[in-house]
Amino acid sequence: MEYYLQLVINGLVVGSIYALVALGFVVIYKATKVVNFAQGELVMVGAYACFSLTVEMQLPFLLSFLLTLGFSVVLGLAIERLVLRPMIGEPIISVIMVTIGLSSILKSLVQVFWGTQIQVYPQVLPQEPYFIMGVPVAPVYIAAFVLSALLFAVFSAFFKYSRLGVAMRATALDQCAAASMGIGIKSIFALSWCIAAVVSSVGGVILGNINGINSQLGHLGLKVFPAVILGGLDSLLGAALGGIVIGVLENVCDGAAKQFLGLGGFKEVAAFIVLVIILMVKPYGFFGTKQIERV
Amino acid sequence: MTLLDVQGVTLTFRGIAALMNVSFTVTKGEICSLIGPNGAGKTSMLNCISGRYTPDSGSITLGGRQLLGVPAHARTRLGLSRTFQNIALFKGLSVLDNMMVGRHSRMQYGILQSLLYWGPARRHEDAHRRRVEEIIDFLGLSPWRHQHAGMLPYGVQKRVELGRALAAEPELILLDEPMAGMNLEETEDMARYILDINEEWGVSVLLVEHDMGVVMDISHQVVVLDFGQVLASGTPEAVQANKDVIAAYLGSEDAVFLGR
Amino acid sequence: MDMLRVENLEVVYNEVVLVLKGLSLTAAAGKITALLGANGAGKSTTLKAISGLLAGENGEITEGAVLLEDRPVHGLPPDKIVRSGIFQVMEGRRVFEDLTVEENLRCGAFTRPRAELAPSLERVYDYFPRLAERKKQLAGFMSGGEQQMLAIGRAMMARPKLLLLDEPSLGLAPLLVEDIFTIIKRLNADEGVSILLVEQNARAALNIASHGYIMENGRIVLEGEAQALLQNPDVQEFYLGMSHGGEKKRYKDVKHYRRRKRWLG
């Protein structure tokens, strides 16, 4: 039992990273209805940008972190303007594919600029772990947990109460009608990509602190899907909880599959199996808005 | 003779009743209109009949056969077809193919024959194509036969939808606001088609429509729904004079005239 | 004075389909102007051209001008046009289904200063008490009539000088049609908003309008005082459904082959 408890704690910790990345994903989806398959690559580019600034240019970490956020804003703007804007109103599969194409481009840009070698971050956070119920938890993970909780709170308030946030949701529901309200759709789209890029690069910097970075980091994006689908694509709360739940599920299923079925390596698959089962029961995830389908 | 018999149908959405104990009948060969304020549950009623929604209680029979429990797609074969309030055509198919899909349940050949396109598949396709061409001629859709349905003018799309419903050769056709958004001329055409379908083809019609001019002119029977309940029913003249109906729906007696 | 002047407008969809073919019209300040026409004549297109919403549908103004109080507004992005005082209520209501009623209304006030929000909301709730009752409800679950009220209420939040209404009576029950037209009239009378009204329901529209246009095939084919149009025999036959004697025509008597309109687009 204690073993499972430890698995759960560990899952919580890893899940908070998923949650962080998932938040960026949901922000884009909520505002633009774009399913972003390049989320992992956004994380990667953010991580590399910060790496360049701290390691290659030797800037102090805080400064380079802020510059990274600035860089992400530019990146988000560029992606929106060049790639996503022309896709407004295209069917979902086209949007999926365009973000897949985007992920290839970003990956290859990273390889061109930074090569394929593993790169190592300077350690900004202390290494000495805290012990929670006997499970050592590195400070990075605690940072990730706190950050995702913070970002979750900020965005929830933003979408619920701010005029811009409501306008973003309106835009996602009906672009044309939103335009007729005087909402500048283009700036809304750009804004959402900026936010997502910024959140992702925060995730990237945290990841870099965990185990270095390489050009395959974008794979993390795959983890985000079970998380966001579980929570419901357009729900921030869903993303935050979904990420954490997936983190826990992976660990627990892996442990259980090993213990009872003798199956190894179940971690990767476990999340997805659970996901399919949950989707069959709740097709829009736990907190996703059910589409109003009236004929 | 009763064709459609709706008895005590109740439908709720998360506790809110959209239909409450609704009963009415449609006699074979007649045009029956279902009217009522917005949100009264007219479309929901059609959805119950066509199988989109399942009522919480009640019974719906068509020609004596119980419909509830029959899945939506199988009801076509029992002689039911319908059009939608908002156009619901297959945008990627041509007008012709839209109608061929309309005959889907009348064609019976298996997937293997489909893949090889031999024997029965070929024969069926030819035979049904002939039938569909007749409907295209009837609705005057020939010029658009090979065009994608999504590109057509609104009025034509509404006609294609009618054609698709007709292609199934139903006994009872459900029409949900076929005249909405049409100008007078097109409304007149549509009314003419409905009358022809009813008189010449012998198809019974259950019509939902807000254009009182049409409703009062062409229907044999009118059923008024309000807040999910039957408020009144009877001949157009009787309904038109009913005080409750005027208060809840028509507003003034010249609504019929104002309807357009 | 003219609130809006549209001069020789040409609009092309998808770079090929010419929909408006040199359309001109004016809307007087503080008045209701009605624009009638057959399906696909280009009424909605005209409104979208004025409010700048064509771009979203791959349409483009290729010629002509749109002047609001003599200042050209064509070619501006939609948000600029809204800020300059034109607001369109689109065909089919287009409320934001997953937003609550109040959130919908707040979207309408997107271009207005924050301080105005509370009084504007109050004013809308005053016009539409039913909306006040349902502030917190999701718009998607409201009935057609309520959604139409919401759409008009949303427009009021933006305090436009010129309101473009596209088929506000579409799909509404007769009683509600009456309500909506009464409200439109009141809006015009009390608030002094100029209104350009597109309608299929010609009788109702001409009854509240002071001036009317009839368009076919992307051009204006007939215009005049609303009362004069109501008396025009062609309008009576083709838009009001009256036979020559001024009697209402019966649908049952419609022939398979009828006299076609003689206005040629």
Place this chain on the structure above:
Amino acid sequence: ETIKIGVLSDLSGPTSSVGVPYAKGVQDCVRYLNESKFLGEHTLQPLQVDYAYNVQQALSAYKKFKTEGIVALQGWGTADTEALTRFVAQDKIPCFSASYSAHLTDPKNAPYNFFVVADYTSNLRGILKFFKDNWKEERAPKLAFIYPDHPYGLTPLEGGKAYAKELGYEVVGDEHVDLKAMDATSQLLALKSKAPDFCWIGGTTPSTSVVLKDAQKLKMDTIFFTNIWGIDEDLFKLAGDAAEGAYTVQGASTGYDDTAGNKIILELTGGQIPMTHYYRGFASTYVMAEAIRRALEKGTLTGEAVKNETEALRDFDPLGLTPPVSFFPDDHRPTMTSFIYKVEGGKLVKVGTEVLERKAEWLGK
């Protein structure tokens, strides 16, 4: 006269972080051989294709090489090597690759496949033997395995476990850590309770780093050891002092060893010590070149001749870069020798050489 050889590399795909230095080793070796007139008046012309670890691209690259008339192929990973096994056999083109799966050493399965260092399983056996030989305590040493759920991590497992039992190890645990894992705490927690003395990590450097760091956090006193791809210079950067004391078994020598080959290499790279993987790329090419040289001497340069010459190599020493290699027509195990390294002071230090018996029953297993 130029002799064409095909070079399949992963320069941009998922294994590129090690694929790039390996490919560099291959290319530098060719350069060295040509400059030093190793083949007399003949020169080697490498045709290199980056196949990004995609089988289909490896296949068409191979077909292209074939039409250009290569006599031998320098392959790379598991995916391409296995996909091409049948083709190279049919076309009689010997393939030297860096996929050290034992089943490729059995000529019955893969008559034209070669590599120049001990296979994964032999290496694992070697280091197990090494630890056992140095085991001082009375009780049986406890052993655990950590590996990714990936062909590369799974292949040596069966043979290794069997041999461990034979040596008298007590196998106490089995855990999976993904190649892309960020965290291995849960797996290590499970292992910690079993207190293994030794733990094999069957992943690549990033996952080794994760395991070592988490083990340090958990204050485990297990000795971790990895196979060829598990520890390289990247690990010192990634894991820092958590890497100290870990062992690895390498087939080839590393840049810290004093060998004839290393001097040449340092000259080629201008004094910079390349990654360990570079050395195997270099050695693999060197052995292949030797076979080509011998075939040329006999006057027939065909793929088949190169293969036969490779099978005729006996205790051939590729400049000390790997243990001497011998191939036989019925046994493609190049050597039974493994070099054991330990991480000390941020460097790989050679602590032993383990030579196993060339047992027939181990062939291909």
Place this chain on the structure above:
Amino acid sequence: MQGKCGLFFESYREENALLVGGFQKARFAALLAVLCACPFVLNSYHLSILILINIAVVGAVSLNLLTGMCGQISLGHGAFIGVGAYACGALTLQGVPFLVALPAAGCITAATGMLFGIPSLRLKGIYLAIATLAAQLILQYIFLHWDAVTGGSTGLAVDPPNIAGLTFDTDEKMFYLSLGVAILMLVVATNLMRSRHGRAFVAIRDFYLSAEIVGVNLFAYKLMAFAVSSFMAGVAGGLWGHYLQFVTPEPFGLGLSISYLAMCIIGGLGSIQGAVFGAVFLTLLPEVLTWLSDVGSSVFPAASLYLVAAKEGVFGLVLVLFLIFEPEGLQRRWRLFKAWCKLFPFAY
């Protein structure tokens, strides 16, 4: 009745024929003749690319049936192809003749596809896409762990196809075999599209609510789409496995699924011809890129690593550019080109 380009039809049947008019028939015959002549003029590198194209055509057409026609996005197609490869390989290893094993592999894949198609009962759009992504990962897991059948991490070594004593062990022979299969699958797919099942697929894609009302059993037809599509994917996989003579888990990853989706998009969603174009284009693209980066590296040796790294980016860029500038894919370009040819001397 009059069709396009001045053809007159005397019966509905003629209008529905596969090849309309003498010109089209002649053109098709010419194309076939050219293809059949290929092994006599091309070297084995070029032939192997053609074989890969043939296999890709089968795979792409099958995915286009499911995703393009029926609107069910699948991110698991790569794994379905893998199921075919393993099934066919395992069957022939058991001594089942290739000619039986290939369709049998198709059927096994069809069953697998239907199993993983079950979520489509309730899921749509992106939710379904993610569910099929789950299928992809689960199947990959099975490939690696069901040692008894798949050979686990070692994989399966299979023999070249053998039909009635004839062994297809050279690129030339394999080319004819794959071409034959590809043409057969194209004909079958085209047939499907002009029959009631194909129309029902499109109806489901365009408006599933009204498709149901019109009498299409949504669930049955979605499953049928999964089955037909997976069957063809299985055939493609069987061919691929037997061509490579070695089946391992690696090739059947998410990357393969994505590249098949890309084929459908680039060629033109929902069009059989488009799938063919997409398969040709995306199989050739890496070859062309490799060639270009070779040429580039020989001109600027210093840039060679960058050129190599840029290859994947070019794939992404091509995808993005197509989606932005030609969302209907190559198939539309081809139509425009044909129209232009017809008018050629008088264009504009």
